[in-house]
Amino acid sequence: MRTLVENVMTTDVAAVNQNASFHTVAELLISRGVSGLPVLDDDNHVLGVVSEADLLAKEEFKERYYGDDYRPPLRARIRHTAGSEGSGYRKSLGETAGALMTSPAHTTAPDAAIVTAARLMDRHGVKRLPVVDADGRLVGIVSRRDLIKVFLRLDKDIEQQVRDALHGKAEVTVTDAVVTLTGTYAERSQAVTAIRLAENIDGVVAVHDTLDWKHDDIADLPIWGGA
Template sequence: MNSSPHLVRDVMTRVVVSVTPLAEFKEIVAVMNERRVTAVPVVEGEGASRVIGVVSEADLLPKEAFRDHDTGLIEQMKRLGDTLKAGSTLAQDLMTTPAVTVPPDTTLPRAARIMAERHIKRLLVVDPAGALQGIVSRTDLLKVFLRPDSELADEVRREVVGRLFPLAQHRVRVDVCHGVVTLSGGILNGSLIPVAARLARAVEGVVDVNCALTTSAAQTAGV
């Protein structure tokens, strides 16, 4: 994997099953069941690749929820969207539109914030023309935490220690265990200690940081 920040293109699923606007209800359910997914993008245009919406389980459930339930006018008005979807059979009427999309170069923290703010489980990844490139889920965003401890240690040494303490790298120790980074050793400039902790914590895949750096007047070289 590349150095931080990691991008959506690094973790997204590139082979994505999709449906057209005229896909029928049972077809959509069959696709979800076969591919074991909880949502499918709806695409159209040349090559059937431009994203116009997404159909999720939540869009399909009203048909079952209203099956044996007679709703009054007031409830129908309150749940107008669900009422309409309960009586729909095509993807173009069932889909949620516009779909929430991001470009491939979106950073993982940004993607995570969008999911949290919009209360969604996945983001469609599109190019500048709106063509489907992939899909990124919550699970995909967690893949960075699978990075080996040795890889995290190398990046912290290079991107944090190497940049903040270029003349004192030999006095700063970096240990990583189960994604938790420990920084230890003596440096001259104590104001850089919180900076080092913050930058180490920003490395993708780091779970936490224990900063045990200290200042020492006895140090005569370095930062």
């Protein structure tokens, strides 16, 4: 059985309403020891995510204009608003979570496989994903650390799951989550399938094999195409 997001996510989520003040957001980030918060509407729908980086945009633009009391001229403000730095400049003026957040949020579902969540994080360069139900309401949050937990499975549990997946047709040993397969299959394709099944078990770091086969049915397959 594949591990799902709901099996590893945190349900006690630190989140803020879109109308929460800058100060409230900063205070919650510090008190909960997190670097980002889902931003919600009044019906618990996820609108975006506000992070430490979003808050720091205010200090970044203060520093850029050499002092808290200095307000850049209209031409400079228009240039930053319209240019590539426009988003950061707009955030520097924000006073609420809704104005500061990055939107839309990248989210996942409770019944998504953890590998799907990991790919989303990698694709979008984020460290966590709000978990939402079918209506887009927040039900949890999953972080990179949560996904790594799957690699802490006991060797004996991984070994049993691999044995079950292979129906006892290969010898299985597991050390530090590395699976070793030995044995002989009737067909080469069966050995290849066994390796793939073992690799797909949650928590498996690598698969080493010395599998053999009596008949190379893969080599017997016709080669299509050609001149």
